[in-house]
Each structure stands twice: as structure tokens, then as C-alpha cells.
Amino acid sequence: MKNKIISALPLLMIMVMAAMGLALARASNQPPAAPPPTGAAEAEPPGVAGTPTPGTDGTGQIGVEGTPTPSTDEAGQPDAEGTAAAEGEDAADRIVVSYPLGLLAGIFIGYPLGQAMAGFSRGNRRWRWVAMTVLMVHVFAVSIVWGPHAILAAFPTLILTFIFTAIMLRELYNGDVMKTIGQHLRLTFGYFKGFQIVNHGKMIVPTEKEPIFGPRIFVVRPGNAVVTINRNKHTVYGPGFYDTANFEYIEKIFDLSPHERSWRIQNILTSDRIPVHARVEATYSIDINRLSAYNDLNFTDNERNRILILHRELADWQALAVDMVEQTLRDIINVRRFEALVQPNLHQRLAREVLAAVTQQLRARGWPIRIDHIVIKDLQPAQEMLTAMGDRWNEVQRAAAWRTILDAIARGYANARALGMTEAELQAEVLRYTLEQIAKDPTTSIMFNRELNELMALLRPH
Structure with missing residues (x-):
């Protein structure tokens, strides 16, 4: 319930400030109180009655050399109908300007103020919303003091300043001007554009390959982990829902599930210089707790450090695992004669020997890679050697x-x-x-x- 109330704070503040803006606009358009009646007109001095005022005719209108005076009726009193019409036109003009201005002022002040309140309620000090609130108050204060037309000068200045600051930071946004301005807008207003979804060791939503800067929401499916970068800081996230900070983006994705690969190793020399071929199947994975691959709550600092080691030092860790298995098998066969490779159950014994040797090497180097299973199949001499051996056999028989x-x-x-x-x-x-x-x-x-x-x-x- 508390989170729902906090999330509704921006909308609530927009409504409150918009209502206040409309109320202020209405108050400013109230007509002034009517003056108290003054009674009968005072008698004019003797000898002055009926004498036209210099510069005016008998109706009080402007003469050739006189100055303007308020319209009067035949008795010399102000023209009430003309004055009321002029005041009505002024009031209509004020309503047309003040009510929309009050509504916009409420919206523009209420939204950043609500975002700031929501951020402080969650424990996040979103100072940019406080700054935007102060900026909006300043803009509308200028419009009140110098009139609404002052906004016509204030807003273009703000827009140009915004564009110039965005262009100065375009190298941080990969250099594209339009994308830089768009990203700058998202950072300023905290606009989250959709989701990022990570699954099967890759980004499946969206499909674009270039870095997507925060703020943004991203989802890491079970069996995956991501490494984000913000300035010079790397952060590891396991499965779950997260919000990226300003300028933070996903730099590397790791598939935590076991990987299987089958490949053929050519020309492995025995100690008596006979080349043999072998087919190898291996299962390998990142050496972390299996439960951590499916729940971020199980991620320990040690496991996060292991993923950072892979990211910083072993960029292509899968290729390294395959190369280590292959080289270890070559080293073991190099010290055996060909006759020793045709013994019963040799494949299983070779696989266990290779697995033990590779595991020992990985631990010695401190690499967070685990070889789970190795199978050696189809260990036999090369085709050229088989042909040569066949010819030799025929000669022996002859x-x-x-x-x-x-x-x-x-x-x-x-x-x-x-x-x-x-x-x-x-x-x-x-x-x-x-x-x-x-x-x-x-x-x-x-x-x-x-x-x-x-x-x-x-x-x-x-």
C-alpha cells in the first residue's frame, strides 16, 4: 500500500498544484469591490456652471487643443456603460491568459515536485526533481512579474541551453546528436522506455546491439547474469528485476547454465610418432553455486567477484575451457605408445585422467571455470596411417x-x-x-x- 501511495505522488501533486494554479487564476480575476455611494454631486462654484472646460466641448469630449477626459453623460457624470464594457473586455483577456497559465504552472511545478517527494520517500535523493521544481517556480514567477510574454523569451533560452549541454556530452552517448538529445531528455525527466530482457546468454528485448543507457528497467531471467558499467564501476546482477542508474548500461551477459560441446581433435602424436584422431565431448560451466544461477538472493560477493574475473580477464572463457581440455589430452597421449591406446576401456580411463588434470590446472590458475564431464570417443589412427598400415600388412602377408x-x-x-x-x-x-x-x-x-x-x-x- 505504501509503495502504491509513493508511486501516485507525482500524479497527486500534479492535481494539487493544478488546482492551486486555477484557484490563483480565479482569485486574480475577481472584480474589485464597488466604491461606496458618494451622494449628490457637490455644487459647482458660482459662475462656473455650464462653462465648458478648456480644450473640451460641452459634452466633455476632446477638443482641438485639449486633453482626453473620461466619458460623461449630459449631467457631467462618468459614462457607466462605457466603463463596464472596457472592464469586461479586460477581464475576458485576463481569463483567457491566466487560467491556462495557472493550469500549466500547476502541472509543470507539480510533476517534478511529486517526483522529488517520491524519491525522498523511497530513500533516493532525486535532486534533479528539486532543481526542476525550483526552475519551474522561477519561470512562472518571471511570468507573473513581467507578464506572460516573458515566457516566450524564457522557454527558448531553456531549450537552447538544454540542447547545448546535450551536445557537449554527445561523446558520452556514442556521438549521435539526435540520440544524445533523446537520451538527455530521458535522463532529465526520468523516462523509462520499455524493458530490457536477458535470457539464454543474450539480450532478447530489444534486439538492438548498441548500448542502451539508463535510467531503464531490465529483467534478468533465471540462469543468466549481467555486468553493467556506470562510469568506471562494474556491477554484477543475477536473476531478477532492476533499474539502471543514469548512464548505466549492460556491458556483458553471462549464461550460467552448463554448456556442452563436441569436437574432433586431429593429429595427436603418440610417443612413437603415430598420429591419431579423437572425438571429445565436454560439459563445462561457470564455477558458482547452482542455486545462485536461479535466484539473485543466493549470489554471494565471492560469486560476483568470480563473474567479474571472467569479464575482466577471461573474455572468451568458453574457448579457453575447450583449449585446455584439448591440450591436456594431447599431453597425455604424447607420452603413450600407439599399442597402449588399443587396450580395453582405455577411453574411460583417459577421460578421467584428462578431467582430473584440467580441474587441477583451473584451480591452480584461479579461473572460475568448472569442467563437469568429459567423454572421449573414436580414438583411432589417422586415415593416412591406416592406409600405410594396410599396405604394410599386405607386404607382410605376401x-x-x-x-x-x-x-x-x-x-x-x-x-x-x-x-x-x-x-x-x-x-x-x-x-x-x-x-x-x-x-x-x-x-x-x-x-x-x-x-x-x-x-x-x-x-x-x-
């Missing part, structure tokens, strides 16, 4: 096949010598076997003619 063949030939040769075959018989047997294999191959059988077939027949054992 060499093994030749070794088997040569071993079989050597054993056959040894058995033949053991059976008593001569060297010539062994060579003839080898030649015969070779020719038979060539003859069985469709691509080479056409080379055989009658002489080769006869040779094969001679080489066959009898």
Missing part, C-alpha cells in the same frame, strides 16, 4: 606366403636328394612341373606347340 612356398620347395628338394635323384633329374622334374603349370593356365596355354608338348612327354618319368 612375404609370409613366399616364405611358405620356399620352405615347401626346399623340403621337396631335400626329400628328392634323399631318394637318390641326381641333379639333372631334379632340374628336369622342375622344368616339367613348370611347363605343366603354364599349360594349365588359359592365358599362356596358346604358347604351347607340338614341339613343347613332345618335350613335356620326354620329361615325364617312365
Whole structure:
């Protein structure tokens, strides 16, 4: 109830001061009290009656050389009808000017006076409203003393002074003259132009990206925090409703909810210089209490300082978190041989090792970043290495096949010598076997003619 009454003070003072202005205007237009009757006209001195006044004719009008005198009737009395008509015209002119002037004076004095009273009632010393009240009283005092036409000179002077002071401060308002004048008006009259709404780590209302100076109302949704700047002072606000001060604006927005990212790390060298690739998934966030992300009442000074550290020292803190995870994984794999990376459950053990190492580094550096979870997937050699390993495997298999063949030939040769075959018989047997294999191959059988077939027949054992 008290807040409603305080909020209604400006409107109440406008009504009161406007009523007072109209009352003063009405009082100033009351006709003066009629003079008491004077009775019969005094007798004129003898010898003077009927003698025209010098410079006038017999009706009291202006003669050729005389001076003007009030209109009189035939008996020499003032003309009551003419005087009443003149006074009526003057009264009408005063009403046309004084009533609107009184109403405007009440409005222009009542509004800043009500704002000043509301500010002092809330504990905020809004001295600009006191100054505006004094200024408006001064302007209308000038109009009363020197007449309403004095406002025609006073208001242009005030407007020009206002514009000049705004232009002198345009660098503070980003240099645009028209926006500077508009912002200067909002600061002067305390005009709150809509809301600013922060959600999902960005400004969603309004969508303009340039700084919006206070005074203004802004709303921070749960899971967000903002850093405002006013002159050289930074202030951290958690979720809630706030009023920005004069010239204060939102400089940085932080998303307090956990962030997830998945990326692929290329060319991680093992200790035996074999490049491998890995896919990593990480969850990270700002290291503050979870309850503080949803209620400003839970924000402590320590948590506000952590957000200020991120703002001042770690502008792109998310990229730093990702880089730290990647570099730590590289360092751990660099000291392992490739054969050690193909062991069962290695991915889980690597992830736990990376998480522990990154957490230790963050604490050592004092960075308010928390790595919640790390998953390592698809750890395998590079494609070039897989191709090279495939070619090497084929060569190994081919060499093994030749070794088997040569071993079989050597054993056959040894058995033949053991059976008593001569060297010539062994060579003839080898030649015969070779020719038979060539003859069985469709691509080479056409080379055989009658002489080769006869040779094969001679080489066959009898």
C-alpha cells in the first residue's frame, strides 16, 4: 500500500498544484469591490456652471487643443456603460491568459515536485526533481512579474541551453546528436522506455546491439547474469528485476547454465610418432553455486567477484575451457605408445585422467571455470596411417606366403636328394612341373606347340 501511495505522488501533486494554479487564476480575476455611494454631486462654484472646460466641448469630449477626459453623460457624470464594457473586455483577456497559465504552472511545478517527494520517500535523493521544481517556480514567477510574454523569451533560452549541454556530452552517448538529445531528455525527466530482457546468454528485448543507457528497467531471467558499467564501476546482477542508474548500461551477459560441446581433435602424436584422431565431448560451466544461477538472493560477493574475473580477464572463457581440455589430452597421449591406446576401456580411463588434470590446472590458475564431464570417443589412427598400415600388412602377408612356398620347395628338394635323384633329374622334374603349370593356365596355354608338348612327354618319368 505504501509503495502504491509513493508511486501516485507525482500524479497527486500534479492535481494539487493544478488546482492551486486555477484557484490563483480565479482569485486574480475577481472584480474589485464597488466604491461606496458618494451622494449628490457637490455644487459647482458660482459662475462656473455650464462653462465648458478648456480644450473640451460641452459634452466633455476632446477638443482641438485639449486633453482626453473620461466619458460623461449630459449631467457631467462618468459614462457607466462605457466603463463596464472596457472592464469586461479586460477581464475576458485576463481569463483567457491566466487560467491556462495557472493550469500549466500547476502541472509543470507539480510533476517534478511529486517526483522529488517520491524519491525522498523511497530513500533516493532525486535532486534533479528539486532543481526542476525550483526552475519551474522561477519561470512562472518571471511570468507573473513581467507578464506572460516573458515566457516566450524564457522557454527558448531553456531549450537552447538544454540542447547545448546535450551536445557537449554527445561523446558520452556514442556521438549521435539526435540520440544524445533523446537520451538527455530521458535522463532529465526520468523516462523509462520499455524493458530490457536477458535470457539464454543474450539480450532478447530489444534486439538492438548498441548500448542502451539508463535510467531503464531490465529483467534478468533465471540462469543468466549481467555486468553493467556506470562510469568506471562494474556491477554484477543475477536473476531478477532492476533499474539502471543514469548512464548505466549492460556491458556483458553471462549464461550460467552448463554448456556442452563436441569436437574432433586431429593429429595427436603418440610417443612413437603415430598420429591419431579423437572425438571429445565436454560439459563445462561457470564455477558458482547452482542455486545462485536461479535466484539473485543466493549470489554471494565471492560469486560476483568470480563473474567479474571472467569479464575482466577471461573474455572468451568458453574457448579457453575447450583449449585446455584439448591440450591436456594431447599431453597425455604424447607420452603413450600407439599399442597402449588399443587396450580395453582405455577411453574411460583417459577421460578421467584428462578431467582430473584440467580441474587441477583451473584451480591452480584461479579461473572460475568448472569442467563437469568429459567423454572421449573414436580414438583411432589417422586415415593416412591406416592406409600405410594396410599396405604394410599386405607386404607382410605376401612375404609370409613366399616364405611358405620356399620352405615347401626346399623340403621337396631335400626329400628328392634323399631318394637318390641326381641333379639333372631334379632340374628336369622342375622344368616339367613348370611347363605343366603354364599349360594349365588359359592365358599362356596358346604358347604351347607340338614341339613343347613332345618335350613335356620326354620329361615325364617312365
